Amino acid sequence: MIQHSRRALLQTAALLTVPLPNSVTATPAWSAPQKAQPADDLAPRERMSLDFGWRFALGHATEVHRDFDFGLDQKTFAKQGANVATAAALDFDDSTWQPVNLPHDWVIDLPFAKNDYFIPPANPEDGDSAAGHGYKAVGRKFPENSIGWYRKVFTLTKADEAKRLTIEFDGIFRDATIIFNGYILTRHDSGYCPVTVDITNFINVDGPNVLVVRADATLGEGWFYEGGGIYRHVWLVKTARTYIDQWGVCVRADTSGKLSIDTDVTNATDSDRQLQVVSTVMDQDGKVVTQLTGATDVKARKGATLSQTGVLSPVRLWSLDDPHRYTVLTELKDGDTVIDTCISRFGVRDVRFDAKEGFFLNGQGMKIKGTNNHQDHAGVGVAIPDAMQYWRVKQLKDMGANTWRCSHNPPTTELLDACDELGMMVIDETRMMTSTPTGLEQLETLIRRDRNHPSIILWSIGNEETAQQGTERGLKIAMDMRRLVKSLDPIRPVTAAMNHYMGHGITPALDVMGFNYHESDIEPFRKLYPDMPIVGTExxxxxxxxxxxxxxxxxxxxxxxxxxxxxYAKTAEAWWTLYNSKPYLSGGLVWTGFDYRGEPTPFNRWPEISSHFGILDTCGFPKDIYYYYKSWWQSEPVMHLFPHWNWEGQEGQDIAVWVHSNLDAVELFVNGKSAGQKTVVKDRHLEWSVPYAPGSITAYGYRNGKVVMKQTRKTAGLAYSVTLTADRSSFSADGRDVIMLKAEVFDRAGVPVPRADNLIHFDVDGPARIIGVGNGNPTSHEADHATSRMAFNGLAQAILQGQHKAAGTVTVIARSNGLVSGRVTLKAMDVPLPAEI
Structure with missing residues (x-):
């Protein structure tokens, strides 16, 4: 059994509060607790990763024997602990199954299928469901691809018999059956809501334990690519039989320093317990700033909530530029013995939406400059590594975005951690707008899990619920959802993303009206609800x-x-000039930050497999529109000239040349001759029309009458070389961390070749592997799990992941036939690893 001293736990908590680059290991500052404790006080809680060492196989949705005899006949479920499925048996031979580590998305490896059986939509903009899901061969027409089986065998110790053991699944898509040692522990249909199973009564301590998960992706929950499988982390948690509940620590603090902590505990023994809770609060440097103590009596087989109050002084606020977080180390004690611990993080900030003046963070007025995002990426599908979550948030943060809307489902916790750490606000959204017991249970899980995250500024209870958002029935449902939200978190406002009936139906249940498009309805809505703030949710x-x-x-x-x-939509310039010109609009969130699989608007037909909505493509490569937002969403000087200058066969024909810039003026030169200077107008772009002639176009950017920026686009020659760059020079040798690699094709003079489509191979030497590739091409049907990819308009991406517990030097070469290769050398660093099975 892994045991931790109290000092070690405080050190761990301090480490968790320090934002570290993924490539380094740091020793955190640590301050002794204000009240000394014996060094041998032990905290028996263990939280161990179950991500490694799984086996995976496809089953079959309609043929029982091919589905490992699951549901063979009624007797299958007659006796628990027996063979409910052949794959759940201890002696089952899974040697032919594919070895996988989590997170894992099996749908990403399925072939693309045209799915001609779908009836074309009446409105071409709506697309069909096959296009909507990215044309992957999954669903009712492909029963052989729609069931995934996961199997893991592990051992426990004799000491575990006295503990409470649970397995936490952060996300399974979808309709999961969880079987442990022959017992069906639960059926969980949500593809986005986490699920926890208690295995205490079912463990083997004198032999192997068999954990089997059957995921059924036959039916989806969304109208976009959703993947399939155990695509988020899994944890084994061991505690005493009296314990702090999962997500059982709720922290609230205001800008004056007033602090309250509610801790939910459960006594799963047959005796009443007198318990103490010690809450040690540390700042981001690991320094103890306050400690709260309290006591409570908990009846046998009952739970209780202990409330504590105190003061933080001085208060350091969480903000976009200084996203400071505090950490609470919660210790549950029986007498002098620590019987459970929990580490929670929180931030202190003030959020205010005003119907006349817009949005305020910590008293500072600002526009919400946000993006909507689904949860997939080129190369990995929905099984996004944690480091990539940070990378994706940072791409948008660098552009000037300050808000991320989780559309249209609860996110993974690691995304929220990234937003907390990097200073990105969040609109957190539940999947189902319903007041059924299941729907309210999922909503409660969302609020309890996420309410300590300072990045979250709004709870969203629905998105474009056209069947109910304008009805009295919808209002009844929304009011029940609102009551639940407010009972769990009375501080944050409630919104819903509405695309019709704003001012009617569910409107009274909301604190902030979320507008999805339909800008012409804003003023009529304000007449009906002059005191309700507005945000452009899409x-x-x-x-x-x-x-x-x-x-x-x-x-x-x-x-x-x-x-x-x-x-139904607007261009970037049209919507932003509108929202930025009206102080009473809180701002808005673009659909979308990244391209995503599915919904290939405006064509919505084969062979397109991903959207065109993104400011960045599916790889996170910026499109030109990225620089429009960068010009007006942040204060650093920006000047971006486009398009490329390779227009063979169009000599003498006029080419539209655009510049996105926040400077005072820009002058364009074509092959050294001025095409005129133009004054930059706030929130607008600049445009020239000039005849094409091979050579170059150059933009000179002026501020205060002086040239401060220059950018040139040259006519490129034939492809000559591939360059390879990495987002970092080192990474953690934990089997989880990833490096984002960009390959770009250049000519002999070092000019990017804008239309290059060369096939690029990624070769790795050292303890790492390529786990995915992409290029941002919305019609590419190349494999994602591969080591080569064609460039699309000069670019390709590879995702490098280190091996588990294997430090050393890693060299990656990007090569293409007939071209000079690119190379990067990276370091895989030894790092402290989390406890794991």
Whole structure:
């Protein structure tokens, strides 16, 4: 059994509060607790990763024997602890199953299928469900691909018999059956809500334990790519029989320093207990700033909540530029013995939405400059590694975005951790707008799990619920959801993303009205509800394809000039100039930050497999529109000139040349001759039309009458070399951390080749492997789990992951036939590893 002294726990808590680059190991500062404790006080809680060492196989949704005899006949479920499925038996041979580590998405490896049986939609913009889900061969037409089985065998110790053991699944898509040692512990249909099973009564301490998960992705929950499998982390948690509940510590603090901590505890023994709770609060440097103590009596087989109050002085606020977090080490004591511990993090900040003045964070007025995002990425599908969550948030933070909407489902905790740490606000959204017991249970789980995160500024109870958002029935449902939210978190406001009936139906249940498009309804709504603040929960939905400047309906590409949007939507410039000009609008969130699989608007047909909505593509490569937002969403000087200058066969024809910039003025030169200087207008772009001639275009950016920036686009020659760059120079040798690699094609003179489509191979030497590749091409049907990828408009991406417990030097080479190769050398660093099975 792993045991921790109190000092070690405080050190661990301090480590958790220090934001560290993924590539380094640091020894945190530590301050002794204000009240000394014996060094041998022990905390028996263990939280161990179950991510490694699984076996995976596809079952079959309609053929029982091919589905490992699950549900063979009624006798299958007659006796618990027996063979409810052949794969659950101890002596089952899983040697032919695929070895996998978690997170894992099996759908990413399935073939693309046209799915001609779908009836074309009446409105082409709506697309069909096959296109909506990215044309992967999963669902009712593909029963052989829609069931996934996971199997893990592990041992426990004799000491575990006296403990409470649970397994926490952060996310399984979807309709999961969890079997442990032959017992069906639960059926869990949600693909986004975590689920915990208690295995205390079912463990073997004198032999192997068999954990089996059957995930059924036959039916989806969304209208976008959702993947399949155990795509989030899994944990084995060991505690005493009297313990702190999961997500049982709720911390609230205001900007004056007033602090309250509620701790939920459960006594699962047959005796009444007199318990003490000690809450030690540390700042981000690991220094103890206050300690609260309290006592409570807990009856046998009952639970209780202990409330503590105190003061933080001085208070350091969580903000976008200084995202400071505190840590609470909660110790549950029986007499002098620590019987359980819990580490929680929180931040102190003030959020206010005003119907006339907009949004305020810590008293500072600002616009919400946000993006909506689904949870998939090129190369890995929905099984996104933790380091990639941070990387994705940082790409948007660097652009100037300050808010992330989780659309349309509860996110993984690691995404919220990244937003907390990097200073990105969050709108947290439940999957189902319903007041059924299951729906309210999922909503309660969301609030309890996430309410300590300082990044969250709004709870969203629904998205475009067209069947009910404008009805009295919908209002009854929304009011029950609101009551539950307020009972668990009375501080944060409630919103819903509405696309019709704003001012009617569920409106009285909301604190902040969420507008999805329909900007013409804003003023009529304000007349009905002059005191209700407004936020644009979905805005823009402009479409563009990275590196493409002519619409091509055959290839399925859209122009990157910010000229195209569906009928219900607006271009980036149109929506932002509107929202930024009206102080009473709190701001808005673009649909979307990243391209995502499915919903390939505006074409919605084969062979397209991903959207065009993103400010960045599916790899996170910026499109030109990225620099429009960067110009107006942050204060650093920006000047971005486009398009490329390779227009062979169009000599003498006019080419639209655009610049996104926040400088005072920009002058364009074509092959050394001025095409004129233009004054920058706030929230607008600059545009010239000039005849094409090979050579170069150059933009000079002026501020206060002086040239402060220069950018050139040259006509590129033939592809000559591949360059390879990495987002970091080192990474953790924990089997989890990832490096984001970018390959780019250049000509002999070092000019990017804008239309290069060379096949690039990624070779790895050292303790690491490529876990996924991509290129951002919305019509590419190449494999994601591969070591090669064609460049799309000059770029390709590879995701490198280190081996578990294998430090050393890693060299990656990007090669392409006939081209000079690119190379990076990286360090896989030894790091302290979490406890794991």
């Amino acid at each position: 805005t823009a939905s402009a479409v563009s394809t990275r590196g493409e400047y002519v619409r091509d309906d055959v290839k399925g590409y859209v122009r990157a000039y910010d000229l195209d949007a569906p009928s």
